[in-house]
Amino acid sequence: MDYLFADGELADIKEKVLAGERLSKEDGLRLYRSNNLLAIGYLADIVRKRKNGDKTYFIVNRHINHTNVCENLCKLCAFGRKADAPGAFTLTLDEVEAKAKECNGLKVSEIHIVGGLNPELKLDYYVEMLKRVRRAAPGAVIQSFTAVEIDYLARTHNIPVRDVLLELQRAGLDSLPGGGAEIFSQRVRDKICEKKISGQRWLEVHEVAHSIGMRTNATMLYGHIETIEERIDHLIQLRELQDRTGGFLTFITFPFHSKNTAMENWELTNTTGYEDLKTLAISRLMLDNFDHIKAFWIMLGPKLSQISLSFGVDDLDGTVVEEKIMHDAGAETAQFMAKNKLINLIKAAGKCPVERDTLYNVLWEGF
Numbered sequence: 419m420d421y422l423f424a425d426g427e428l429a430d431i432k433e434k435v436l437a438g439e440r441l442s443k444e445d446g447l448r449l450y451r452s453n454n455l456l457a458i459g460y461l462a463d464i465v466r467k468r469k470n471g472d473k474t475y476f477i478v479n480r481h482i483n484h485t486n487v488c489e490n491l492c493k494l495c496a497f498g499r500k501a502d503a504p505g506a507f508t509l510t511l512d513e514v515e516a517k518a519k520e521c522n523g524l525k526v527s528e529i530h531i532v533g534g535l536n537p538e539l540k541l542d543y544y545v546e547m548l549k550r551v552r553r554a555a556p557g558a559v560i561q562s563f564t565a566v567e568i569d570y571l572a573r574t575h576n577i578p579v580r581d582v583l584l585e586l587q588r589a590g591l592d593s594l595p596g597g598g599a600e601i602f603s604q605r606v607r608d609k610i611c612e613k614k615i616s617g618q619r620w621l622e623v624h625e626v627a628h629s630i631g632m633r634t635n636a637t638m639l640y641g642h643i644e645t646i647e648e649r650i651d652h653l654i655q656l657r658e659l660q661d662r663t664g665g666f667l668t669f670i671t672f673p674f675h676s677k678n679t680a681m682e683n684w685e686l687t688n689t690t691g692y693e694d695l696k697t698l699a700i701s702r703l704m705l706d707n708f709d710h711i712k713a714f715w716i717m718l719g720p721k722l723s724q725i726s727l728s729f730g731v732d733d734l735d736g737t738v739v740e741e742k743i744m745h746d747a748g749a750e751t752a753q754f755m756a757k758n759k760l761i762n763l764i765k766a767a768g769k770c771p772v773e774r775d776t777l778y779n780v781l782w783e784g785f
Contacts, residue, residue, distance in 0.1 A: 419460050422454065422456055422457040422460055423457055425454075427448075427452060427454060428448070428449070428452060428454060428457050428458070428461075431445050431448065431449065431461070432457075432461060435461045435464055435465065435703065436464070438468075438706075440706055441703055441704055441706070443650055443651070443654060446650040446653065446654075446700060446703075446704050447646060447647065447650055449696075449699075449700045449703065450646040450649070450650070450696070450700060451646070455692060455695060455696055455699075458696060458699045458700065458703075458729075459695065459699045459728060459729040459730070461699070461703055462698070462699035462700070462702040462703050462729050462730025463728055463729065463730060465702050465703060465706070465730060466702060466711070466730045466731070466732050469709055469710075469732070470709070470710070470732040471770075472768070472769050472770050473732060473769070473770050473772045473783070474727055474731075474732055474733065474734060474764045474767070474769040474770065474771060474772065475710065475732060475733040475734070475772045475773075475774045475778065476733070476734050476735065476736050476737075476757075476760045476761075476764070476771065476772070476773060476774070477527060477528050477735065477736035477737075477773065477774055477775065477776070478524065478525055478526050478527055478528075478736055478737050478757055478773065479526060479527065479528035479529070479530055479735075479736040479737060480517070480518075480520070480521050480524065480526045480528070480529050480530065480558075480737075481530045481531075481532075482509075482514060482517050482518070482529065482530070482531045483497075483531075483532060483533050484508065484509045484514055484531060484533040484547065485507065485508040485509065485533040485534050485536045485539065486498055486499050486505070486506060486507055486533065486534050487499055487500070487501045487506050487507075487508055487534050487536040487538070488533075488534025488535045488536065489534075489535045489536075489537060489570075489613070490534075490535055490566075490611070490613040490614055491613075492610065492611035492612075492613065492614055493609075493610045493611065493679060493680040493681050494600065494610045494611055494639070494642065494674065494679055494680075494681060495611075495679060496675075496677065496678035496679045497534070498534045499534075501536075501538070508536060508538070508539070511543070511546055511547055511550055514531075514547050514550065514551065515550040515551065515553075515554050518550065518551040518554035518555045518558075519554045519555070521554070521555045521558055522554075522555060524737075526555065526558050526737075527557070527558055527559060527773075527774075527775045527776070527781060528558055528559045528560075528561055528736070528775065528776045529551055529555055529558045529559070529560050529561070529562070530561050530562060530595060531547070531551070531560070531562035531563065532562065532563060532564055532567065532595060532597055533567070535566070535567065535570045537574075540574070540575070541571050541574075541575055541582065541585065544563070544571065544586060544589075545585060545586065545589040546589075548560060548562075548586060548589035548590035548591055549589050549590060551590060552589070552590035559592045559593060559775055559776035559777065560590050560591055560592050560593070561592060561593040561594065561595055561635075561776050562591060562593075562594075562595065563586070563591070563594060563595075564594070564595060564596075564597035564598040565594065565597075565598050565599075565615065565619070565620045565623035565624055566597070566598035566614055566615055566620070567598075568582055568583060568586075568594070568623050568627075569615045569619060569623055579622070579623055579626050580626050580629075580630065583626060583627055583630055583632065584630060587630065587632065591632075592632070592776065593632055593633050593634055593635075593667070593776050593777075594623075594624065594627050594632060594634040594635070595634070595635050595637075596634065596635035596636045596637035596669075596670055597637060598614065598615070598620055599617070599620050599636060599637045599638060599639070599652075600614070600617075600638075600639045601617070601638065601639060601640070601642075601644045601648050601649070601652055602616075602617025602618070602620070602621075602648075602651065602652045602655055603617065603644060603648040603651065603652070604616060604617065605648075606642075606643055606644050606648060609643060610642060610643065610681065617652075617655070621655060621656075621659055624636070624659065624665065624666075625659060625662070625663060625665075627665065628663035628664075628665025628666075629663070632665070633665055633666070633667045633776075633777060634665055634666060634667065635666065635667055635668050635669070635670060635712075636656050636666050636668070636669045636670070636708075637669070637670045637671070637672055638652050638653070638669075638670075638671055638672065638697075638701070639672045639674055640671060640672070640673060640674065640689070640697055641673045641674040641686075641688070641689035641693065642674040642676070642681065642686060643684075643686075649697070650704065653700075653701060653704040653705060654704070656669065656705065656708075657704065657705055657706070657707060657708075660705070660707045660708060661707060664707075666708055667709070667710065667776070667777065667778065668708065668709070668710035668711065668712045668733060668778075669701055669705050669708050669710070669711050669712065670711075670712040670713075670714050670735075671694070671697050671698055671701060671713075671714070672714060672717055673688070673689040673693075673694055673697075673717055673718065674686070674688075674689070675688065675717070676688075691722050691725075694718055694722060694726075695722070695725065695726060695729045698711060698713060698726050698729050698730055698731055699729040699730045701730070702729075702730025702731070703730070709778070710732055710733050710778065711730055711731050711732060711733065712731065712733035712734070712735055713726040713727075713731045713733070713734055713735070714735050715734055715735060715755065716735070720755065720759075720763060723763070724763045724764075724766065724767050725767075727764070727767045727769050728767070734760060734763065734764065736755075736760070737755055737756065737757055737760065757773075770783060770784070771783065771784065
């Protein structure tokens with residue numbers, strides 16, 4: 419593959435990657451400014467193979483969105499509603515429990531619960547929800563509630579984030595998802611999600627979670643008004659926290675969809691497949707201390723997600739079941755993918771499918 423670097427543009431970065439050296443901010447910016455997508459993908463694939471061989475992970479999981487009532491109503495979001503708005507909903511505890519019980523027949527290993535900041539829902543609702551979900555699906559890992567939700571509960575009850583997390587952990591919470599990170603740049607957040615916690619606060623919540631033994635995910639929302647400098651800064655801040663705690667499981671990129679959001683008329687264009695692959699590959703190269711990079715097929719589509727397995731990605735997320743947040747913003751993919759279809763996608767890409775749980779314990783693997 420030396421011909422990919424014949425022009426010398428990325429030759430020094432190639433040498434760093436081959437030597438296992440950390441890339442700098444300037445390296446990341448140069449990768450974004452380069453049009454040599456195949457070379458960037460080739461380098462990311464080296465790191466993927468170094469960390470995971472040809473294993474590609476997936477999970478049998480179920481999403482539950484318990485409420486779309488939200489105080490913040492961020493411009494970037496098509497999911498949140500005022501309590502009296504058409505389409506607003508809040509599930510009762512019985513309804514959440516019923517959805518969790520459905521998981522037993524599907525052999526689900528992860529239940530993923532996130533929702534809006536509903537002022538009617540107090541900490542006891544979340545505690546009871548977790549207890550019921552744990553009883554309904556005792557074999558599933560519960561990965562639920564974004565850092566934004568955790569911070570909201572802490573502020574609502576005037577107690578430390580650590581106390582909120584410990585209370586939820588005792589009730590059954592195992593892990594935090596990575597939502598709410600968006601882009602850490604305060605310049606951007608002031609324009610697209612001004613009521614949401616700061617990027618620094620998001621990092622603080624995850625650091626506290628790591629300190630009590632919770633493993634968590636990390637994300638980045640891109641393709642709106644952020645710059646490539648802000649993308650790289652976002653990745654470096656995640657890398658720095660991972661250096662301190664080692665608590666992140668995986669990193670997921672979310673290309674922004676503006677449909678049905680307050681940003682729909684901002685003259686933004688959807689990201690291209692080229693940009694999506696480049697962002698995944700650069701994330702793999704910059705996040706040298708993350709074991710896994712996930713392509714979220716709900717946003718990218720199954721076919722591009724499959725191609726991403728040669729651009730540094732080693733995880734295709736899972737069966738999902740009933741995802742609402744991304745679909746409200748215009749995601750046109752299905753809300754469910756059968757396990758056998760995920761396996762076939764992975765095999766067709768020449769990779770070894772591995773069914774995992776949230777913590778990347780292997781449940782099944784095979785060609």
